[in-house]
Amino acid sequence: MFIDKATYKKYRATPSMRQAAAELIQINPEAHGSFDYASVKLNAENRCPFLSAENLCDIQGQHGEGLLSQTCARYPRALVRFDGKMQKGLCMSCPEAARLVLLKPELLPAPDRPRYSQFTMESAQDSAAASSADVIRLLRAFTLEVLQDRSYPIWQRLFLLGTVCRRSHELIAARASGQIARLLAQHATMIGDGRLRPHLDGIPARPALQLGLVIQLIDRRFQLGQPQPRFAACVTNLLLAIGHTAEGMLLPDSAERYQQAYLDGYVPFERANPSFMENYLLNYVFATGFPITASFDLVQRSTDPLLNYLLMTLHYRLLHSLLIGDAFRIGAGFSTTDAIRTVGAFARAVEHNVKYSDAIMSLVNSLELQSTDGLAALLRN
Secondary structure, rough: HHHHHHHHHHHHOOHHHHHHHHHHHOOOOOOOOOOHHHOEOOOOOOOOOOOOOOOOOOHHHOOOOOOOHHHHHHEEEEEEEEEOEEEEEEOOHHHHHHHHHHHOOOOOOOOOOOOOOOHHHHHHOOOOOOOOHHHHHHHHHHHHHHHHOOOHHHHHHHHHHHHHHHHHHHHOOOHHHHHHHHHHHHHHHHHOOOOHHHHHOOOOOOOOHHHHHHHHHHHHHHHHHOOOOOHHHHHHHHHHHHHOOOOOOOOOOOOHHHHHHHHHHHHHHHHHHOOOOHHHHHHHHHHHHHHHHHOOOOOOOOOOOOOOOOHHHHHHOOOHHHHHHHHHHHHHHHHHHHHHHHHHHHHHHHHHHHHHHHHHHHHHHHHOOHHHHHHHHHHHH
């Protein structure tokens, strides 16, 4: 958890906080600015040492809100400046925030126009000389359109978005970002008229490749330190579902077990709660500033839509797989309460771990996730 520079100085200047600040807060040598100037040393249970036994903040209790860091003062709000305006997402590590976001049948209001109607060849011609800000604005609008298009299953929506982000990355690299508006218009037409459905429906599931990726994602997280017990329990449930051995080996039928756990355990929950993962992704967009940033804590910013897309889908893949594991363990009684607990554990262990984004990005090039086959293996259950 980050402590901004101004707050750190307040702690050192407050007599009753000075010793605790020296013992429990360390200067961050890799700080990108004043926001992540220092960080709190978590205790053996991976909890903030300033939390009381009742999970209340001792700093706020003793000194009031004025001594809270920027991170704590805004929690569970995720505030991001986008297109000159402050937008708000919520941190899914807060159970109440997760309930508010994930259980809404419609997280965003329905548009008062046909879907994709804002992306036309006529408007694309007018946008030939679009600025970089205009391009980002268009990509954001397209992202929201695709993610809410329930005529496609969620994995297909992400797959379609991935093809656009990959091609946008290529155009930006070629200094041809003015063609992105035309790219979006073309894809909007193909998605809207359904001509891509036969191809998407024909993409086979590749559970062995997907499971191998998930195991690597989990290993990367544990290499960064022992996560909280709830996240470790979610991992254990997934490993039990796939028959993972104590020696760390996958059984010959692990991929089949994984696919069956998805079909038997998670699919009934998904059918009963079709907006659950859609809402997670929509909130991710607003909480991180997608497609122009890759960090919940706004530390590592990027304007590469492909990089940020891959980070989003890797988060999706790991969370989705952990939900499969928990649904397998609990069985028919797997509920939204259970799912929100899983999301909360995931958010605390993954989304709030700044180093994790760097750690998992090393997988991207090695596994060629940018390719069509790579995206399909990542997303298709």
